[in-house]
């Protein structure tokens with residue numbers, strides 16, 4: 207393919223060849239529109255979509271009719287949060303979130319706040335984990351929604367979702383979770399965790415880009431969303447538009463594979479991460495790992511290299527693909543809001559690199575990366 211060592215799996219993942227294999231027939235022979243009810247090509251497409259829907263529902267302990275397909279987690283988040291306005295949330299109400307959310311959540315909440323809705327961005331602790339008791343202190347009579355990121359895309363920290371879900375349930379607060387980074391990597395049970403809305407993405411788990419899903423709870427309580435797009439009544443009326451059957455089939459297959467191999471993959475990826483960390487620590491004894499090392503996505507390492515410029519490191523190591531600051535905001539030179547939330551100074555953020563190890567990386571690649579750091583950077 208190419209000789210780049212890809213260590214940016216929190217930004218996106220390569221497609222799993224097995225996923226592509228399942229998708230191919232739906233790009234060629236079975237190309238029908240699942241909304242075509244009068245012929246076999248339509249029925250085949252519809253059947254494939256419903257099988258994928260069931261696979262995704264099974265992955266999160268939901269019913270099939272509680273899962274709708276979207277173009278990705280960003281759209282799911284928009285449908286979920288904007289959709290609550292005028293149904294469950296009105297002017298004068300209050301929303302709770304953290305200060306390390308993905309931009310998709312932050313930007314939607316900022317837009318919503320213009321409708322006289324108050325948003326509290328609660329600070330995480332220094333290790334990048336939110337304290338459930340702190341959330342509790344912010345709950346008011348008019349708090350209607352809490353939205354929390356499950357696994358952070360920059361520092362990998364995992365939030366105590368089950369604990370927060372129980373708190374929300376006790377206070378009749380709708381609970382939305384951004385699970386783009388944890389789907390297929392952590393056990394997610396929307397009932398056990400009292401989750402009402404869950405946003406998911408395909409391209410973070412080796413499915414193609416442009417496909418995602420949203421879980422919308424049907425009972426206890428039933429969540430009513432006002433659709434933000436109109437036309438055609440697809441996806442239970444929540445999201446119109448002809449379904450990308452090939453992508454949906456790919457997403458369903460990717461979910462199934464991820465869940466089946468979850469423990470084995472996590473263990474192997476964790477081992478590679480430890481190898482990388484120990485190797486880098488030998489070269490840079492004063493490096494700092496940002497975010498809790500225990501409650502963390504196996505593949506994520508977010509490291510500050512004091513006195514080094516992350517940008518210059520990347521320029522010297524052009525064979526390694528990883529990110530400085532955050533992937534989403536690295537086109538603009540603003541420091542990552544997540545690293546700022548941990549209390550890092552601007553110059554520390556400029557010395558920070560995110561490594562994202564995935565299931566297609568090898569231990570050999572990790573050793574090559576360590577060697578490259580050693581050769582190109584030792585003694586600056």
Ligand SMILES: *Cc1c(COP(=O)(O)O)cnc(C)c1O
Pocket residue numbers: 216217277278279280281308310355357358359384385386387406407408409410417418
């Ligand atoms: C990637 C990501 C998103 C956005 O997902 P898309 O499918 O790319 O729209 C949202 N939240 C988190 C935590 C992510 O990692």
